[in-house]
Amino acid sequence: MIKAVVMAGGIGSRLWPFSRADYPKQFLRLHGDKTMLQSTMLRLKNLDISSSVTICNEEHRFLVAEQLREINNDGSIILEPVGRNTAPTIALAAISAEDDPLLLVLPADHLVRDEGAFTKVVNQAIPLAESGKLVTFGIVPSEAHTGYGYIKMGGQEGGGFVVDKFVEKPSKVVAQEYIGSNDYLWNSGMFLFKASRYLEELEKFRPDIYEICGSSVCGMESDLDFLRIKKDIFNECPSESIDYAVMEKTDGSVVVPMDVGWSDIGSWLSLWEVSEKDKNGNSSFGDVLIHNSEDCYVRSDEKLVVTVGVKDLVVVDTKDTVMVAHKDAVQEIKVITQILKENLRSEWKSHREVYRPWGKYDSIGNGHQYQVKRITVKPGGKLSLQKHQYRSEHWVVVSGTARVTNGSEIFSLAENESTYIPVGVVHALENPSDSELELIEIQTGSYLGEDDILRIEDIYGRA
Numbered sequence: 001m002i003k004a005v006v007m008a009g010g011i012g013s014r015l016w017p018f019s020r021a022d023y024p025k026q027f028l029r030l031h032g033d034k035t036m037l038q039s040t041m042l043r044l045k046n047l048d049i050s051s052s053v054t055i056c057n058e059e060h061r062f063l064v065a066e067q068l069r070e071i072n073n074d075g076s077i078i079l080e081p082v083g084r085n086t087a088p089t090i091a092l093a094a095i096s097a098e099d100d101p102l103l104l105v106l107p108a109d110h111l112v113r114d115e116g117a118f119t120k121v122v123n124q125a126i127p128l129a130e131s132g133k134l135v136t137f138g139i140v141p142s143e144a145h146t147g148y149g150y151i152k153m154g155g156q157e158g159g160g161f162v163v164d165k166f167v168e169k170p171s172k173v174v175a176q177e178y179i180g181s182n183d184y185l186w187n188s189g190m191f192l193f194k195a196s197r198y199l200e201e202l203e204k205f206r207p208d209i210y211e212i213c214g215s216s217v218c219g220m221e222s223d224l225d226f227l228r229i230k231k232d233i234f235n236e237c238p239s240e241s242i243d244y245a246v247m248e249k250t251d252g253s254v255v256v257p258m259d260v261g262w263s264d265i266g267s268w269l270s271l272w273e274v275s276e277k278d279k280n281g282n283s284s285f286g287d288v289l290i291h292n293s294e295d296c297y298v299r300s301d302e303k304l305v306v307t308v309g310v311k312d313l314v315v316v317d318t319k320d321t322v323m324v325a326h327k328d329a330v331q332e333i334k335v336i337t338q339i340l341k342e343n344l345r346s347e348w349k350s351h352r353e354v355y356r357p358w359g360k361y362d363s364i365g366n367g368h369q370y371q372v373k374r375i376t377v378k379p380g381g382k383l384s385l386q387k388h389q390y391r392s393e394h395w396v397v398v399s400g401t402a403r404v405t406n407g408s409e410i411f412s413l414a415e416n417e418s419t420y421i422p423v424g425v426v427h428a429l430e431n432p433s434d435s436e437l438e439l440i441e442i443q444t445g446s447y448l449g450e451d452d453i454l455r456i457e458d459i460y461g462r463a
Helices: 036-042 058-070 086-096 115-130 172-181 195-205 207-217 242-247 268-274 327-342
Strands: 002-007 049-057 076-080 102-107 134-139 150-157 160-167 184-194 221-223 226-228 253-258 283-285 288-291 297-300 305-308 313-317 322-326 353-356 359-367 370-377 385-387 391-399 402-406 409-413 418-421 427-430 437-445 454-457
Touching: 002 036, 002 086, 036 058, 049 058, 049 086, 058 076, 058 353, 076 086, 086 102, 086 195, 086 207, 086 242, 102 115, 102 195, 115 134, 115 160, 115 184, 115 253, 134 150, 134 195, 134 242, 150 172, 150 253, 160 242, 172 184, 184 195, 184 242, 184 253, 195 207, 195 242, 268 297, 268 313, 268 327, 283 288, 288 297, 297 305, 305 313, 313 327, 322 327, 370 427, 391 402, 402 418, 409 418
Parallel strands: 002 049, 002 102, 049 076, 076 226, 134 253, 283 297, 288 305, 297 313
Antiparallel strands: 102 184, 134 184, 150 160, 150 184, 160 253, 221 226, 313 322, 353 359, 359 370, 370 437, 385 427, 385 454, 391 418, 391 437, 402 409, 402 427
């Protein structure tokens, strides 16, 4: 019996401006028509998986629930109130698991192009895990990559090899030595082991993490589709990776080589490497025109983007940002997100188009004391019953049918109909139909921030 544990935390700042803190790369369609999270779940279809649990941040809970719903995955979702790295994350899954299953631990944001080979390698590792070994999967390296950690293989052990040692990201010279020796694999961050064996080793080497995670899970509460651990206890948990906490210390670790077309999609360069290219080495997505250019990655969300006479560039256009970088400098994009954060710019954190549990909104225009949004409410979605202290709102239905609460009145609005909501009036918006509702919202007032919302009632449990 295998329980899939999918870790869906993280920010993916090296893929800014497409990936942002509020909508990171694991929830994006970066390669194919499914998001990274959905692809990870669908990759399990040919394995004997009894159940799954996704572990994510509080802020991303509705994104996870919606994306799993889209692929008919009914697995549980554990919410981490704060990020504490992979050792505590996996401990939460292991402690809450029933009947001591094998845990197949996977990051939500990795690419695997050969799913048949992936299934074969995982099945090959099952006997090792059932015998009590802590299995990690090592990627057969294709180059002397300096962005990955490495695992040195020792003597053969069943279908794998005893782990001789884990090594940090090496220099180029050292990485070339590793590749030349044929003794090293890339550290993938994927694991397979019995829940009880992981907890046994965690208790031995990091009893503090073991005890805090156990106390955090005790009395775990259900909230809609989510499982909430005890926040005040988990906040005290040390932040530690599974490698440091357990895998580098245990004498039961085994590595199984995996050659499956893997990438962690850790940068725009790695995304360019795995993307389809034209005869000049260019990858393009969206409304893009490339002329006399070579080895570029060009992506556009909305508007036409044109390149002429350039080479080795990454050009990414979103609704609120244009980013141009040389491929050799894409690792520095993380620095830009930090600068934006320090300068209190919202672009490091959120997109112009913002997702909510009821749908999404796009801020299409703003100026002195006004803001215009395009609001999309999914079928059955309902905005909270709320009021504002500083702004009034005018709603115009573009398509669909809206059920509106405006003060003491409750009524329906059809296409081209509208309503005005004065400052301080309690109101709500709902889509009772089976198709999307779209409307334009015009806000006017002395302050238009998102924190000018007093929620009175909310079906999604938001404060």
